Amino acid sequence: MAENERSVVAFLGPEGSYTHQATLDAFKSSRFTIAPQTTIEDVFGAVQSGEAYRGVVPFENSSNGSVVFTLDLFADVQGKYPGIIVCGESYVAVKHCLLGYAPSSSTSQEAQAQDPETPVATPLYDISKIKTLYSHPQAWGQCKEFLGTYLKHAERRDVSSTSKAAEIAAQDKTGESAALSSVIAADMFGLDVLAKTINDKVENTTRFLVLRRASSEAPSTLNQQESGQEDVQGHDWKSLVTFTVDHANPGALAQCLTVFSNHGLNLTAINTRPSGVQNWNYIFFVEFKGRKDADKDDCAVNKALGELEKLCRGYRWLGSWENRLIEG
Incomplete structure (x- = not known):
């Protein structure tokens, strides 16, 4: 792949989205061209095809859980993205705002809105005339209290990103449209x-994953020279694996999960998505502390995966990367 192609980093756009912020956080070097994509699947496609050297996608939110669109693409039931693995992560504090056009006769009530004792954010202007709300689907569940208090009457419309929501709302000069998006x-x-x-929660945070093609390099993390980020103290690693089990076999899932415990690997997340093969059968996602090492057959992760292969119907390793979460 040519150098100019390798310099492209694809992300869920448009510019101004939280994924854009995560991308700028992870790739500070001038070596990279930041390329917005319309959908999460477009990011996967750009990395799989080699059009992009790296990709950045939302993975989970601290308040609203996993981004199912991303999980489904990792599950890859149709086999469209067999080469995609994770090589890094980024965390972005999410502060949703209600954006639109303030009524010309309305006066800002900002002093009242900043009262720390107020359990629900207070509108800065009269928002009773808003008829339509736009946002990424993930944001609705993160703002339930505010929406339930002030905007029950408004129709909600899903769009590809919070930044796209702002772009659409900006086209309605009547002020009857609004978006859940960012100050940016x-x-x-x-x-x-x-x-x-x-x-709803002030500490609301979204985790984003950095993607690469498995064939593009030897297994490694998004390194400091590439991203411009500070190196993580202690080189704490995470890995992600998907697997399926024989649902007719009692204890099949428990046996698979015990493999990680037997090798001292701490599970940090478990998710499921429909298998796409049979109703009520699932693909299991397991994230755990540890790193797969191609040069050390006796490392804990390699041993665990070897045992997992004997117990499950099939598994797929989805990468190892440095932990960027700063524990409180």
Whole structure:
């Protein structure tokens, strides 16, 4: 692959989205061209085809759980993305705002909205005339209290990203449309911030994963020279594996999970998605502490995967990477 092709980093766009922020956090070097994509699947496709050297996609939110669109692409039931693995991660604090056009006769109530004792964010302007809300589907569940208190009457429409939501709302000069998005998007599209930090939990954070093709390099992490990030103290690693089991076999899942415990590997997350083969059969996603090492057959992860292969119907290793989570 040519050098100019390797320099492209694809992300879920458009610019101003939280994924864009995560991408800029992970790739600070001038070596890279940051390329927005319309959908998460477009990011997978760009990396799989070699059009992009790396890809950045949302994976899970601390308040609202996993991004099922991303899980389904990793599950890859149709075999479209066999070469995609994870090589890094990034965490972005999510502060959703309500964006739109403030009524010309309305006066800002910002002082009232910043009262720390108020359990639900207070609108800065009159928002009773808003008829349509746009956002990425993941954001609705992160702002339930605010929406239930002030915007029950508004129709909700799903779009590909929070930044796209702001772009659409900006096209409606009547002020009857609004978006759940970021302050950055408000500046980009010339919208007013109608309410600040409307997510239910102030510490709301989304984790993003960095993708690469398995064939592009030897297994490694997104390294410091590539990303511009500080090296993580202690080189704490995570890995991700998917597997399927014989659902007719009692204890099949328990036997598979015990493999990780037997080798001292701490599970950090478990998810499931439909197998796509038979109703009520599932693909299991297991994330755990540890690193697969191609040069050490006796390392704990390699041993665990060897045993897992004997117990499950089939498994797929989806990468190892450095842990970027700063524990509180």
